[in-house]
Amino acid sequence: MRERRTSAQGRESRELILQTALEVIGRRGFGSTSLRDIAAEVGMTQAGMLHHFGTKENLLVEVLRQRDAATREALAEQDGDEPPSVRVARRNAETPALVHLYTNLQVAASAPDHPARAFFEERQRSVHAVVAADVRARQEVGGMPAGVDADTAATVLLALSDGLQLQQGVDPSIDIAEILAWTWERLSRAD
Amino acid sequence: MRERRTSAQGRESRELILQTALEVIGRRGFGSTSLRDIAAEVGMTQAGMLHHFGTKENLLVEVLRQRDAATREALAEQDGDEPPSVRVARRNAETPALVHLYTNLQVAASAPDHPARAFFEERQRSVHAVVAADVRARQEVGGMPAGVDADTAATVLLALSDGLQLQQGVDPSIDIAEILAWTWERLSRAD
DNA sequence: GTCTATAGCTTGATAGAC
DNA sequence: GTCTATCAAGCTATAGAC
DSSP, rough: OOHHHHHHHHHHHHHHHHHHHHHHHHOOOOGGHHHHHHHHHHHHHHHHHHHHHHHHHHHHHHHHHHHHHHHHHHHHHHBBBOOOOHHHHHHTTTOOHHHHHHHHHHHHSSTTTTTTTHHHHHHHHHHHHOOOOHHHHHHHSSOOOSSOOHHHHHHHHHHHHHHHHHHHHHHHTTTHHHHHHHHHHHHSSSS | OOHHHHHHHHHHHHHHHHHHHHHHHHOOOGGOOOHHHHHHTSOOOOOHHHHHSSHHHHHHHHHHHHHHHHHHHHHHSSSSSSOOHHHHHHHHHOOOOHHHHHHHHHHHSTTTOOHHHHHHHHHHHHHHHHHHHHHHHHHHHHSSSSTTHHHHHHHHHHHHHHHHHHHHHTTTTOHHHHHHHHHHHHSSOOO
């Protein structure tokens, strides 16, 4: 029983750290947030946090990993006829801090030797696969013209999502889901 | 004459610094390039460089400013029927370092108090205006259906460009101009 | 206009006690 | 699992000589 309790506490610490990290980054901005800043808010020291995650990048990647898992679950639920890209965008609009973290970390991970690079490579592949599969499924039901290449469409939808998130950093008035839906609608027009 | 010569030398120093900054960032990556790194390659000290630009951000923004000016000139030249977004993408493909710098600096400028924020706000406005005007011009000639809202189309094309650049950081195999042309073609289909 | 020297700060990470 | 203490390194920016 002791082991169980210990392990549960450990899990709670991790949860608290991840959640707080996101909060602080949202408030101070990615570039101005240090491990110390997060630790202070958690009520722990920098060293204490690193005991759980090893490095800063591990910690941040873990935030995104958890979010991705939650997003997959949310997508599994039935919800009208909207494509995944639009549904995810609506969801993300509720958590701007997460979008900020995602964008910043991905850009940093462009460096060939960045520790988070592998995560983003894999993530890009898997997300692309989901979106492309959705397009193909709709083509079989006639919801999307067969003339549209599913992989290209997926690339467009995903890049558009990322680009809108990037632009939103500078111009917060952009409504990402709306623009995505507009684009989706244009792509769906019969040839 | 002395004044003329002095000023000309100053201009040459600035040029050399800007050019070298881009080279070094391309080689080492944005996140791993310090003023010292650039200065070393220029054959000058960090302090010497700051005499010309004041701060690091000023220097980097100046690189983008010059590039923007050159791009505007290039766009003015006649060149087939391709829309500005595609032409610019083809041009950018020749200078990946510049795309890397642009993307990184823009993300960093998302922070509300970042010194480069104003530059990107203004830039976004002006680029949007150019692209939207191009769409409207084509609508008058019949090259683009009137049912397409020009501002929305411009937002899509620009965000798509940015997003593709972002993704290219992780997956260099993406052909940005091709995807943009594909999207442009789909948007141009008559209603 | 360029240099030397350095201030002044922040950072991520580690060692070792408890 | 968490803390204290500290390291080693890095950075931008500035002061002042030349």
